Amino acid sequence: EIELDIYGQTIRKELKPALFVEECKCPIGHIGQHCEQCAEGYRREPIEGGPFAKCVPCNCNQHSLSCDPNTGKCDCLHHTSGDNCEKCEEGYYGNPIVKQLDDPNGQNSIQLSENELSNMCKKCPCLNDGPCAEIFNYQLNRVEIVCLACPKGTQGNLCELCDDGYYNKDPLSKSAASCEKCLCNG
Numbered sequence: 001e002i003e004l005d006i007y008g009q010t011i012r013k014e015l016k017p018a019l020f021v022e023e024c025k026c027p028i029g030h031i032g033q034h035c036e037q038c039a040e041g042y043r044r045e046p047i048e049g050g051p052f053a054k055c056v057p058c059n060c061n062q063h064s065l066s067c068d069p070n071t072g073k074c075d076c077l078h079h080t081s082g083d084n085c086e087k088c089e090e091g092y093y094g095n096p097i098v099k100q101l102d103d104p105n106g107q108n109s110i111q112l113s114e115n116e117l118s119n120m121c122k123k124c125p126c127l128n129d130g131p132c133a134e135i136f137n138y139q140l141n142r143v144e145i146v147c148l149a150c151p152k153g154t155q156g157n158l159c160e161l162c163d164d165g166y167y168n169k170d171p172l173s174k175s176a177a178s179c180e181k182c183l184c185n186g
Contacts, residue, residue, distance in 0.1 A: 058074060060076065061086060078096065094121045098112060127151055127160075131149055
């Protein structure tokens with residue numbers, strides 16, 4: 001029923017339901033009155049493709065549940081960074097990229113546990129919490145961690161040695177954290 005008040009005159013009218021009203025059933029990954037928005041965990045394809053571009057799942061290497069729907073940039077977790085959480089943040093090392101598989105069920109990646117995901121980027125063992133990298137030492141035939149920015153006065157793969165012109169003021173300490181500049185009168 002509808003009631004109209006026109007110039008002091010009340011008109012009551014019984015109306016029939018409007019059967020012609022549009023009701024959108026959105027495809028997977030789309031939401032909104034006209035399916036014009038991407039759902040949580042989806043982004044535009046192509047990136048910045050506008051409100052009617054297709055919505056596809058975010059590609060965050062399982063290190064995020066969501067990404068920006070227009071740019072595709074992931075909200076990275078597990079000490080990862082990059083648009084797709086494809087690298088470890090500074091001060092961490094490892095390979096956070098989850099290997100892709102092709103299987104007949106349409107699943108494109110291996111599902112890892114939260115513990116496995118959070119251990120893909122490990123904290124660098126450097127004195128100043130600085131950046132590090134994994135390198136392969138061909139002479140020793142093994143992978144080693146090397147600090148990339150040792151504090152002043154230190155050197156070595158893990159900044160564990162005093163640099164030339166510096167000495168360890170605490171010789172019983174195995175840490176180069178106590179390296180001090182030598183005072184040798186020039």
